[in-house]
Amino acid sequence: MVFEKLTVLGAGSWGTALAQAFSKNFSQITLWGRDERTINEINSIKKNSKYLPDITLSENIRGCTDINEAVKDCDILIVAVPTQSVREVLKKIKYDISIPVISASKGIEINTLKLISDIIKEVLGIQDDLIFALSGPSFAKEVALGLPTAVTLAGNIKIGEKLQEKLNTETFRLYITEDIIGAEIGGAVKNVIAIATGASDGLGLGNNARASLITRGLYEMTKVAKAFGGKPETLYGLAGLGDLVLTATGELSRNRRFGILLGKGYSVEEALKEVGQVVEGVKTVEALKKIQEKFGIELPISEVVYQVVYEGLSPKEAVRILMSRQPKKEGF
Numbered sequence: 001m002v003f004e005k006l007t008v009l010g011a012g013s014w015g016t017a018l019a020q021a022f023s024k025n026f027s028q029i030t031l032w033g034r035d036e037r038t039i040n041e042i043n044s045i046k047k048n049s050k051y052l053p054d055i056t057l058s059e060n061i062r063g064c065t066d067i068n069e070a071v072k073d074c075d076i077l078i079v080a081v082p083t084q085s086v087r088e089v090l091k092k093i094k095y096d097i098s099i100p101v102i103s104a105s106k107g108i109e110i111n112t113l114k115l116i117s118d119i120i121k122e123v124l125g126i127q128d129d130l131i132f133a134l135s136g137p138s139f140a141k142e143v144a145l146g147l148p149t150a151v152t153l154a155g156n157i158k159i160g161e162k163l164q165e166k167l168n169t170e171t172f173r174l175y176i177t178e179d180i181i182g183a184e185i186g187g188a189v190k191n192v193i194a195i196a197t198g199a200s201d202g203l204g205l206g207n208n209a210r211a212s213l214i215t216r217g218l219y220e221m222t223k224v225a226k227a228f229g230g231k232p233e234t235l236y237g238l239a240g241l242g243d244l245v246l247t248a249t250g251e252l253s254r255n256r257r258f259g260i261l262l263g264k265g266y267s268v269e270e271a272l273k274e275v276g277q278v279v280e281g282v283k284t285v286e287a288l289k290k291i292q293e294k295f296g297i298e299l300p301i302s303e304v305v306y307q308v309v310y311e312g313l314s315p316k317e318a319v320r321i322l323m324s325r326q327p328k329k330e331g332f
């Protein structure tokens, strides 16, 4: 396999940051986006001012609004659009794809409870060993600025090692695992826990509360991964604990910021408007509500986040509910 041309689907914060991060390793990078203004700006002045205003993009990044032109001759395809749009975007592709496809999005499809790797397989019909997930603690802005970042690349090890060799840079380091389910569940569920820690901080509940939510949140992530057939140990790595710590505590997180605003008394609509970018946890928590029922598992933090976001429960009351649950043994 020769990897010369990379295409990234999604010209928001993450797709643009990944294109920039990998730009030294490829002769050509195509960044597909649906918004003509953004793509024109990328092509004319090498800027994406809406999503990454501080970054000047590399010369070899070419914006494109025609998805079929964008994927036509590429050797690696990265998917970085919001999760609930992945199916709709991939369906636009008319060509047969038989190259590695890497999901960089984080979430679970609400209607089907499918992971992005499942959607890629279903829509593009490609073989399992060409499907990968890239997940881990990685704020787009820091990646685009070239600050040191380590992530998980999950999928077939043999092909994964070739991708790892091609994609590693001096500032972006990939670790491989075979557990694509664990990696995808980690990246999806941590967003919901970050909303919870944000709300706790917005309410001013302190450091103890935040640490407890992170730890019990990790337990919930592990439960969901197990239910889907993932390995618990993946959740203790970059795609689990690593990303959870980052998102639940880092000021750049949209999910955490959304939670903080809820804690401060903003409505869901006001908080979403204020953040102004995708807040994946808002959708993922809807999937988690269904997952609790489908698999008969209890996810208390996700449950109260669901009730706050969709049923008007106040964050303060959510805390009371969590603290007054039946006494429990601690355990993973």
Ligand SMILES: NC(=O)c1ccc[n+]([C@@H]2O[C@H](COP(=O)([O-])OP(=O)(O)OC[C@H]3O[C@@H](n4cnc5c(N)ncnc54)[C@H](O)[C@@H]3O)[C@@H](O)[C@H]2O)c1
Pocket: 010, 011, 012, 013, 014, 015, 033, 034, 035, 051, 080, 081, 082, 083, 085, 088, 089, 104, 105, 106, 107, 138, 139, 140, 141, 276, 277, 278, 280
């Ligand atoms: N930003 C980060 O730091 C980061 C890091 C890792 C993973 N991710 C994940 O990457 C995914 C994308 O997030 P983002 O940060 O780029 O979001 P964003 O809000 O910055 O940008 C979203 C982009 O998706 C486009 N989009 C929305 N709906 C679309 C549709 N139906 N068809 C085509 N394009 C559509 C928008 O035009 C925009 O360009 C999410 O799953 C997110 O969790 C983000």
Ligand SMILES: O=P(O)(O)OC[C@H](O)CO
Pocket: 106, 136, 137, 138, 139, 140, 191, 194, 243, 246, 247, 252, 253, 254, 255, 256, 278, 279, 280
């Ligand atoms: O800004 P967030 O909350 O979507 O988090 C971005 C990344 O997933 C962090 O790894």
